[in-house]
Amino acid sequence: MDSLGFASKENAVQEAAHLLEQLGIRSLSEPLIYALDAQTLQKEQDIYEKKIKENEWLTDMKNTGKIKLKEEWTVAGECYDIIFNVVMNGLPVTPTGYTMQQSGGVAVDGSRVEVIVSADGISYCSVYGLYEEVSKKTSPSPVLSLDEALDALSGNMSRS
Amino acid sequence: MPMRKSSMGEKQNSSYPSAEVRFKHFDADQVRTVSFGDDNPEKMTGEERTLYSKSDRQLNVSESDFKYETQLSRYVHEFVSMEEGVFRI
Numbered sequence: 604m605d606s607l608g609f610a611s612k613e614n615a616v617q618e619a620a621h622l623l624e625q626l627g628i629r630s631l632s633e634p635l636i637y638a639l640d641a642q643t644l645q646k647e648q649d650i651y652e653k654k655i656k657e658n659e660w661l662t663d664m665k666n667t668g669k670i671k672l673k674e675e676w677t678v679a680g681e682c683y684d685i686i687f688n689v690v691m692n693g694l695p696v697t698p699t700g701y702t703m704q705q706s707g708g709v710a711v712d713g714s715r716v717e718v719i720v721s722a723d724g725i726s727y728c729s730v731y732g733l734y735e736e737v738s739k740k741t742s743p744s745p746v747l748s749l750d751e752a753l754d755a756l757s758g759n760m761s762r763s
Numbered sequence: 764m765p766m767r768k769s770s771m772g773e774k775q776n777s778s779y780p781s782a783e784v785r786f787k788h789f790d791a792d793q794v795r796t797v798s799f800g801d802d803n804p805e806k807m808t809g810e811e812r813t814l815y816s817k818s819d820r821q822l823n824v825s826e827s828d829f830k831y832e833t834q835l836s837r838y839v840h841e842f843v844s845m846e847e848g849v850f851r852i
């Protein structure tokens with residue numbers, strides 16, 4: 604489904620972007636937009652509910668209120684889930700976490716922004732791992748060209 | 764802007780701008796104002812995080828990240844997730 608009844612996806616993105624702008628968040632990519640209609644939400648919840656029934660641990664979580672499901676999904680619950688990736692200096696910043704082995708195994712989380720817009724407005728906003736510039740180098744170090752990298756690799760391989 | 768050509772052997776302009784960065788800092792009060800407007804949520808302060816809540820809405824904010832959620836989003840996130848940049852349903 605492309606658009607939901609309460610707003611077009613363009614308007615939903617505009618609402619999300621306005622919120623992020625108010626928070627000083629601007630360096631973002633074109634977003635991925637998922638239109639979650641009532642029928643899809645109900646269908647997916649039914650699948651999840653079946654999974655809960657088949658799993659003792661999940662059943663226990665539901666019985667103790669740690670998992671809460673909506674009684675019935677209607678158009679009032681329809682929403683857009685909007686995912687922005689982060690961009691710095693025109694380059695995409697990974698949304699995937701990784702470990703820097705050469706820095707003693709320092710864990711680096713991915714950068715991500717997720718906003719849910721429903722008929723009630725902003726229903727969710729999560730912002731994680733955004734960076735800001737402290738200072739800019741006036742004479743940036745050049746990155747190795749492909750040929751230089753291949754030469755260096757070839758040199759290393761022939762020595763070993 | 765860097766200019767790269769894929770074929771080997773061609774000269775490439777490979778300078779990228781370079782900057783020292785840190786995690787973007789958020790002001791908890793500002794995020795609260797944007798999230799709750801004129802409403803006055805209950806505030807709980809921990810060592811590193813501040814929690815604001817009013818009816819079904821909650822804002823969990825630290826110096827470098829935040830999460831605002833409502834009951835609707837909690838229902839959605841029971842079976843829809845965004846992990847490692849991948850949308851799963």
